[in-house]
Amino acid sequence: MKSTTRPSDFWLGGRRISEAASLALLVPFAVVLLIAFILPLATLLHESLFEPAFNTANYARAFAEPVYVRVMGRTLRVAVFVTVAALLLGYPLALAMSRAKGLALTLLAAAVVLPLWTSVLVRTYAWIVLLQRNGLINQALTSLGIVDAPAKLLYTEGAVVLAMAHVLLPFMVLPIYSALRGIPEDYAKAALMLGASRWSTFREVTWPLSLPGVASGCLMVFLLALGFFVTPALVGGPQQMMVATLISQQVREMLNWPFAGALVGILLAFVLALTLAFNRFIRIERFVGTRT
Amino acid sequence: MAAANAQDTVRTSSGRVAVSELVKRFGSVAAVDGVSLAVEPGEFVALLGPSGSGKTTILMMIAGFEYPTSGRVEISGADMTFAAPNKRNLGMVFQRYTLFPHMTVEDNIAFPLKMRGVSRGERMKRAQAALEAVRLAGYGGRQPGQLSGGQQQRVALARAIVYEPRVLLMDEPLSALDKNLREEMQLEIKHLQRELGITVIFVTHDQTEALTMADRVAVLDHGRLQQIGTPRDLYERPATPFVAGFIGETNFLPAKSMAAAGSGALVPIALELGSGNSAMTVGAVPANALLRVAIRPERLVLSKAGAQGLQGTIVETIYAGSATTCVVEIGNGARLRARIAAERADAAWSPGDQVAVSWRPEHARAFAGTP
Numbered sequence: 060m061k062s063t064t065r066p067s068d069f070w071l072g073g074r075r076i077s078e079a080a081s082l083a084l085l086v087p088f089a090v091v092l093l094i095a096f097i098l099p100l101a102t103l104l105h106e107s108l109f110e111p112a113f114n115t116a117n118y119a120r121a122f123a124e125p126v127y128v129r130v131m132g133r134t135l136r137v138a139v140f141v142t143v144a145a146l147l148l149g150y151p152l153a154l155a156m157s158r159a160k161g162l163a164l165t166l167l168a169a170a171v172v173l174p175l176w177t178s179v180l181v182r183t184y185a186w187i188v189l190l191q192r193n194g195l196i197n198q199a200l201t202s203l204g205i206v207d208a209p210a211k212l213l214y215t216e217g218a219v220v221l222a223m224a225h226v227l228l229p230f231m232v233l234p235i236y237s238a239l240r241g242i243p244e245d246y247a248k249a250a251l252m253l254g255a256s257r258w259s260t261f262r263e264v265t266w267p268l269s270l271p272g273v274a275s276g277c278l279m280v281f282l283l284a285l286g287f288f289v290t291p292a293l294v295g296g297p298q299q300m301m302v303a304t305l306i307s308q309q310v311r312e313m314l315n316w317p318f319a320g321a322l323v324g325i326l327l328a329f330v331l332a333l334t335l336a337f338n339r340f341i342r343i344e345r346f347v348g349t350r351t
Numbered sequence: 352m353a354a355a356n357a358q359d360t361v362r363t364s365s366g367r368v369a370v371s372e373l374v375k376r377f378g379s380v381a382a383v384d385g386v387s388l389a390v391e392p393g394e395f396v397a398l399l400g401p402s403g404s405g406k407t408t409i410l411m412m413i414a415g416f417e418y419p420t421s422g423r424v425e426i427s428g429a430d431m432t433f434a435a436p437n438k439r440n441l442g443m444v445f446q447r448y449t450l451f452p453h454m455t456v457e458d459n460i461a462f463p464l465k466m467r468g469v470s471r472g473e474r475m476k477r478a479q480a481a482l483e484a485v486r487l488a489g490y491g492g493r494q495p496g497q498l499s500g501g502q503q504q505r506v507a508l509a510r511a512i513v514y515e516p517r518v519l520l521m522d523e524p525l526s527a528l529d530k531n532l533r534e535e536m537q538l539e540i541k542h543l544q545r546e547l548g549i550t551v552i553f554v555t556h557d558q559t560e561a562l563t564m565a566d567r568v569a570v571l572d573h574g575r576l577q578q579i580g581t582p583r584d585l586y587e588r589p590a591t592p593f594v595a596g597f598i599g600e601t602n603f604l605p606a607k608s609m610a611a612a613g614s615g616a617l618v619p620i621a622l623e624l625g626s627g628n629s630a631m632t633v634g635a636v637p638a639n640a641l642l643r644v645a646i647r648p649e650r651l652v653l654s655k656a657g658a659q660g661l662q663g664t665i666v667e668t669i670y671a672g673s674a675t676t677c678v679v680e681i682g683n684g685a686r687l688r689a690r691i692a693a694e695r696a697d698a699a700w701s702p703g704d705q706v707a708v709s710w711r712p713e714h715a716r717a718f719a720g721t722p
Binding site for chain 1: 416453
């Protein structure tokens, strides 16, 4: 969240504090951020451009070799599919949550939030158990006679999309839920009174008013999906490699730090551009969505 | 106009709203307890009562947001007890501002027309006309958030009438506005209602608002209809002690009937604090029954001590321009408030004066039963 308050507006424990003092509160976090994130990242990016002297060969290579272009294309495609899948699964869930009360709400909220407290690794292995050659799904399909031989489910792009959509679902549901919760009930009542059907009420009132939540949910899931490592690596296997796995491979197996840095730079530039575009969109939303 | 005759029969009940034996229970609590009332086409009726009196619940059942436990809701002659809100063709203005924040003022007003499949050109034309009716022409392109509270409620009003419903429901629409604006809007709504000839059912807890705007006022308490009548009826001929106490100011005196009397007759009474008089009965009264006698402050007459009436001492005088209120202690800590109009200031009383308090029998109303 960006602060627009002026220096004289900082208060702490009822006393006004100077801008310098308030900035001092940020120092511990800033130091950690600098040492553990910005410095290594800068080193990596520096290596991608200045090894041994300034050149863009690493970046050119990433776009010149079909295998890398394919990985980046797959990463984008999977991230888009995951976002769409999470939205299709998450919106109805968020809508149900926003209308639930009491025990039903507690149970729904637990169903959404509890997975966040389990390791991604555990959830990913669960998918492997389900999807593998002799897994639950294949057993069910063969015993029902729907397929003759076990189908290849694991190590496919579909498996990656499905597992990632599941893992990232809470990041879609929560912002949409909070946007829906923020819409006063009176709007839907008024729409109904004015002759709208339940569907038109949703289409004309609820959906447009929930768009800021939809946008931030989509952005969050999309960005997380772009750089996701564990799930695509395990469920997708080497044939379904995505950018994060490629970077890890370059660093750990090829020891090609400059090229890994270039891949990081491309991913980072893309993410930054998206975030900036999103910020602009959100500001427009705020202007349109003035409420009293 | 060829079908005019055929439409006449429809028209007579078009805009009429009737509820009969309406009951709404939430668990074991009856929020509305057997209310029947009919609102005639073009009539302005206010539902007045303290919070928890059931007035809003009745409105919600007419609107279709609540369904009654038993009873019937009839709109324009048709049984609408369990119809969905969007099938009732009612207009409604809510207590809170409910303009859609993502639409312009114009699109908000055109919304109900869009839901009715009216063409875009026609929608905009009618939205403009509705905006002019609420004196906000030229505001169509604004966002609701850019308008003041009063302007937002006017737009909400325009949106509720643009599709020409025969009945308009209003749920305390002015309660969020400040006093001056509220009074201005009261008159404006009243004028608009007359002009359109629309039936209005208006919920409020503000008796001044109800008396100012409504043709008839229905007073509710604890889910029951206490009385429905013109503002004058309610003030001058309250049907229950609750109405007498709720509308305007009233002095209550405990008394006993000296004889039996039918409803609306004068009965001789003995006041518990001494002295006798007569009062107009509300409902039949047997002899020797306990009564509550209600008298308006402006109906009390003060004379020099020793004259006919209750003897007492003035403890306070409150000057308020057009009238002065004298608080008279009549023994046992009981106090009466007498309002003396400025032009009638035959006697300038001051605290400590001994006075006799009397009234004309027809100005006192006797209700059976103890307080």
